[in-house]
Amino acid sequence: MQQVQLGSQGLTVSAQGLGCMGMSQSYGPADDSVSIATLDRALELGVTFFDTADVYGVGGIYGFGANEKLLGYAFRDRRDDITLATKCGIKGIVTNGLSFRLGASPDYVKKACEDSLKRLRTDRIDLYYLHRVDPETPIEDTVGAMAELVREGKVRHLGLSEVTAEQLEKAHAVHPISALQSEYSLWTRGIEESVLPTARRLGVGIVPFSPLGRGFLTGTVASAQFGDDDMRRTNPRFAPEAVAANQAIVDVVRRIADEKGVLPGQVALAWVHSRGEDVVPIPGTKRPAYLEQNVAAADLELTPSDLERLDPLAARVTGNRY
Numbered sequence: 119m120q121q122v123q124l125g126s127q128g129l130t131v132s133a134q135g136l137g138c139m140g141m142s143q144s145y146g147p148a149d150d151s152v153s154i155a156t157l158d159r160a161l162e163l164g165v166t167f168f169d170t171a172d173v174y175g176v177g178g179i180y181g182f183g184a185n186e187k188l189l190g191y192a193f194r195d196r197r198d199d200i201t202l203a204t205k206c207g208i209k210g211i212v213t214n215g216l217s218f219r220l221g222a223s224p225d226y227v228k229k230a231c232e233d234s235l236k237r238l239r240t241d242r243i244d245l246y247y248l249h250r251v252d253p254e255t256p257i258e259d260t261v262g263a264m265a266e267l268v269r270e271g272k273v274r275h276l277g278l279s280e281v282t283a284e285q286l287e288k289a290h291a292v293h294p295i296s297a298l299q300s301e302y303s304l305w306t307r308g309i310e311e312s313v314l315p316t317a318r319r320l321g322v323g324i325v326p327f328s329p330l331g332r333g334f335l336t337g338t339v340a341s342a343q344f345g346d347d348d349m350r351r352t353n354p355r356f357a358p359e360a361v362a363a364n365q366a367i368v369d370v371v372r373r374i375a376d377e378k379g380v381l382p383g384q385v386a387l388a389w390v391h392s393r394g395e396d397v398v399p400i401p402g403t404k405r406p407a408y409l410e411q412n413v414a415a416a417d418l419e420l421t422p423s424d425l426e427r428l429d430p431l432a433a434r435v436t437g438n439r440y
């Protein structure tokens with residue numbers, strides 16, 4: 119897997135990362151031994167950029183911090199081989215992953231970082247994101263505290279998640295931001311209007327989350343039968359009528375995949391990779407077999423005619439993303 123620059127502050131990452139959230143929450147049951155096999159396989163394939171958050175695990179049997187603990191354990195002897203990204207700012211999740219309890223005061227951020235370092239069994243976080251802006255704390259104050267963590271050597275680079283263009287500008291004025299993580303895929307293109315151009319102007323790298331549309335764009339989510347531990351159960355875009363309407367989107371993706379002899383999810387991921395070298399998606403999976411498919415998609419070329427057929431799909435989506 120190729121290595122690329124993420125942002126203009128000297129952070130180098132694999133051209134595709136691995137989203138680890140589903141190993142501890144959101145998409146049904148997970149088996150730690152299979153998750154660890156997935157992490158091992160990622161390293162074998164040259165995927166070295168791992169995405170977690172302090173909150174991942176909340177609502178599951180192991181709770182807040184579980185995903186960081188899993189990564190800390192899995193990489194305990196290989197810390198120098200990986201680029202570790204984690205986040206703070208979501209204290210808890212309400213109503214099955216759809217609304218959050220937020221907090222990002224300077225004191226909270228500093229304590230959160232100490233706790234993450236312990237769970238991750240490391241002395242530094244390569245990329246530390248603010249997961250969501252705290253409406254009670256000016257973003258300049260939160261990022262000011264994160265900048266102190268950089269000066270103390272506990273964090274190497276700063277990132278933000280799901281911010282507006284204006285928030286990104288304000289934060290970047292306090293300390294250079296290396297990466298912006300937001301939902302971005304062929305059916306979710308909201309950042310293109312103002313956030314993406316602002317990030318590019320400031321030299322901030324883009325890390326699309328849910329690049330597979332929470333699994334939908336792989337064509338393997340045909341009905342809305344989700345378990346209690348699956349956040350898609352209450353996500354409007356996965357309501358039964360939305361799933362039925364959105365099949366038309368997957369049908370187009372699948373036709374292109376069939377023509378190329380690849381899988382629909384690989385076309386969906388290749389679309390994200392086609393957005394530019396400054397765009398580093400972090401598809402999420404807890405299974406080695408899916409990981410292998412996703413890694414292969416990093417080298418899949420889409421033609422101008424493929425892109426022309428994929429382009430109108432976002433406008434046809436039914437259901438809000440949260």
Ligand SMILES: NC(=O)c1ccc[n+]([C@@H]2O[C@H](COP(=O)([O-])OP(=O)(O)OC[C@H]3O[C@@H](n4cnc5c(N)ncnc54)[C@H](OP(=O)(O)O)[C@@H]3O)[C@@H](O)[C@H]2O)c1
Nearest residue numbers: 137138139327328329330331332333336401402403404408
């Ligand atoms: N900043 C934020 O607010 C935020 C929000 C959401 C996610 N994230 C991060 O972004 C990462 C990726 O997003 P995501 O996990 O929500 O969504 P995603 O990557 O779009 O999709 C994940 C889902 O797709 C399935 N999947 C993955 N590869 C597949 C394949 N090749 N074939 C069939 N199904 C496949 C996974 O199944 P299995 O689970 O069975 O493997 C899982 O159900 C997360 O892991 C997390 O690190 C960040």
